Amino acid sequence: AVIGLCLMSAAPVMAQNAASDLRPKYLLTGAIDRENDDLSGQWTYSKDLYRTGLTDINGWVAKSRMQRYRDLDVAAEEAKGGATFFEFDMDRGPQMSIPGAWNAAEPELRYYDGLIWFQRKFTPKALSGKRAFLRFEAVNYRAYIYLNGKEIGRHEGGFTPFVFEVTDALKAGENRLTVGVDSKHDGKTIPTEITDWDLYGGITRPVRLIYTPQTFVDDATATLTTQGRITGSVQLNGANAAGQAVTFAVAGAGIKVSATTDATGYAAFDVKAPKGLKLWSPESPTLYDVTFSAAGDTLKDRMGFRTIAVKGEQILLNGKPIFLRGISLHEEEFGTNPARRITPQAARALLSEIKYGLHGNYVRLSHYPHSEVTVRLADEMGLLVWSEIPVYWTVDWENPEALAKVKHMQAETIYRDRNRASVILWSVGNETPISEPRTKFHNAMADNARALDPTRLISAALLVERKTIDGHVVIAIDDPLVDKLDVMAVNTYAGWYGDDKLDALPDMRWTAPQKKPIVLSEFGADALAGYHAVGEPKKFSEEYQAEYYRKTLEMADKIPGLQGMSPWILKDFQSPRREHPIYQNGWNRKGLLSETGEHKLAFEVLADYYVRKAADTA
Ligand code: GCB
Structure with a gap:
């Protein structure tokens, strides 16, 4: 059938x-x-x-x-x-x-x-x-x-x-x-x-x-609220799902709470978080062994507890302001012939470059939900995560079937990852040109994400407008979607696409429609590893990319409300659209690392910046 x-x-x-x-x-x-x-x-x-x-x-x-x-x-x-x-x-x-x-x-x-x-x-x-x-x-x-x-x-x-x-x-x-x-x-x-x-x-x-077993714990979740409580739920599946006693326990934290399932096999619980609970953070990614037991079955997990919120222009992790020192990442292992085969070893190799090489605390997993292995490793290693649905560039905005597909993808992602402390942001789109149907579509996605998970922040990678006002270049965030977002994320490529001189970047002024945290979800420039150009920086050289990073970071320091960044991108990745016969040959070369992991000059520029940022915000 x-x-x-x-x-x-x-x-x-x-x-x-x-x-x-x-x-x-x-x-x-x-x-x-x-x-x-x-x-x-x-x-x-x-x-x-x-x-x-x-x-x-x-x-x-x-x-x-x-x-x-x-x-x-x-x-x-x-x-x-x-x-x-x-x-x-x-x-x-x-x-x-x-x-x-x-x-x-x-x-x-x-x-x-x-x-x-x-x-x-x-x-x-x-x-x-x-x-x-x-x-x-x-x-x-x-x-x-x-x-x-x-x-x-x-x-x-x-x-x-x-x-x-x-x-x-x-x-x-x-x-x-x-x-x-x-x-x-x-x-x-x-x-x-x-x-x-x-x-x-x-x-x-x-x-x-x-x-x-015949009746089993199909799904369970627990989360720390900003009110200092641990709330969660359990969903049983099977003929005996109704009226079952359910126990949620956190080993070593003194948490054990019981509830009884209703006629649909669902039970919710809510308990005060104990004083001694160690909070999860990138600096100290404490994970606890947790169990959800019922009807003779047990769902085990390793979970961290932390809170995430926004206050004015700040992002608060466990109540304290945090600056997101990140990088973007595609799902592709190192090597000249990647197969998107993400093993625990491959994920560790990639995330280690971010955590230990760049001194980062954050990764944008672009442009779609990455492997569960990667997200679990982010929990273990201590990296905050931006999670994304591939609503990218253009979509059939007025087609209700497209929206239905997207909502199901959001549900499948959120149910899979809502027990990961590392995940703090659900993104609802990337670089989608503004129009009424498009904004309606994204608004529906934002509402859906919030209904599925009211505990995390919502964002989207927006396009910016470049204007000249009184002889000054102004980069404006001007997008009605901002109303629905907790965090305004923007992609900016001034100094790479287009003819702006790198020296002009630090003088560009930024304007935003509302006081909300801003993150730079992307900026980047192609460089072929090993191509060095002396004198005036030339596009596609390592020197140009390094200088582009220096100038863009100088500009970033002047953006009011900037709370983080995930430049584009950790590693060169396969892209059939990139066919420059000398520099690209099927690869997008905006990686700070080549496809085999060679460090380009810009890697150190960003790493130095993050070391300074970490010291400033400590
Ligand atoms: C973008 C896209 C990203 C591209 C990048 C580029 O804005 O979001 O998917 O790969 O620019 O290299 O142009």
Whole structure:
């Protein structure tokens, strides 16, 4: 049976939960700590550029020779002889290492943009009364999931997790899991087909078969409020979800609180935070072992407790003003042939450059939700996080389906990451040209984020206007979306795009429509590592990039209300739009590090600035 778009399957009504209609049917929060079979490893694959495995013309494809998802031993069929005829064989196909984008797997797949079928066989553990779920951490962009020839579900959106129950679809012994992955983006996808990064395709994050008891803790959360209380909730799933005693405990903090679930399996709790609770901060990222227990099941997590708020032009972490010393980051590991394969080691290598190399305390995870591994590591290492939905440049603003997709992406992201102390900002967009439908769209996103999570700050990376007033260059933030934001974030490229001289930057004046904190969500300049130009700085040289940073930082120091920055970007990244044959060759070169991690001159300029900033604000 076709279950339909997972995105569209609403959960049962839970009156207590403000955004309940967006809650995915299953969340399996904390899934990585549950009993599971990791389905990473070698999968076979078959390219299907014309989508013949999916097309169904008048039903005749039902007997098609091209349906890769059929539960079929093609070699055995052929051995029988006779008229049997197939034009695929998933068992004898080429292999690819999963997770990982296909673009790096084979040279011929570098710019492949379409459908590829993947298959992996596995033998599950004996269920003996348990339930089983397939959880995909991310498939880019559309996923069609089949188990033993039967459709289990579909999902759209390349960066968020999704779960399907397969308790009844599994069989004893060997099972055949087939996943069609369609990377094609168009005017209606999120993001659309035009971006400034490699869109990549494939099963880019881990796939796990997760086992739970019949009734289990599907989702749970706890947060420290600015009133000094710890509030949270637990959602059970299963036949015995109602009327269960629930316990939330924080080991070593003296917190243990109980509640009872209502008819929908939901329970909320609220307790005074104990005096001795150690707060999480970048300088001291204390994490506690927490448990949410009910009906014989326990959801475990490691969580930090902190508050985040805005007061006038300041951002307050645990009640104290903080300056965000950050950098932007794409999800791409180091190397000349990245596959967006973020392992704990790859994430640590990237975040260490920010924390220890740049002396940063903050990272903008652009332009889409990054891997769970990265966000958990930010918690552990002590880096504040800006989290983003790929509503980038242009979107089909007047299309209600686009907004529905985006809202589901927000829900999938927020439910996944709301227990991470590191995450302080939900962004609702990047550089979207101002128009009425666009502002309406973003306003709806901001309302949605607030309904899903009233405890964090909302921002968006805005475009600025460059004006000349009385002979002075004025950079103006003038965007009606600001009304909905806690933090005004702006991208500025004066001195790179356009003809402004670097010496002019420090004299540019900034104006903002309201007294709210400002962060520079981007500024940057391309430099090819190893290209040095003496004399007058030349664009694309390391010297130009370093000088651009010096002058932009001088300008930044004069921006009233500036509370942080995340320059563009830590590392050079693949971008098919960047085709300068000498300096780019398919890479956006605005990294402070080359793709292999060589430090460019500007890296030290920013690191020195952050050392000074850290001393000033200590
Ligand atoms: C931007 C975009 C970012 C680009 C960058 C650039 O404003 O937000 O995605 O990569 O500029 O390099 O131009």
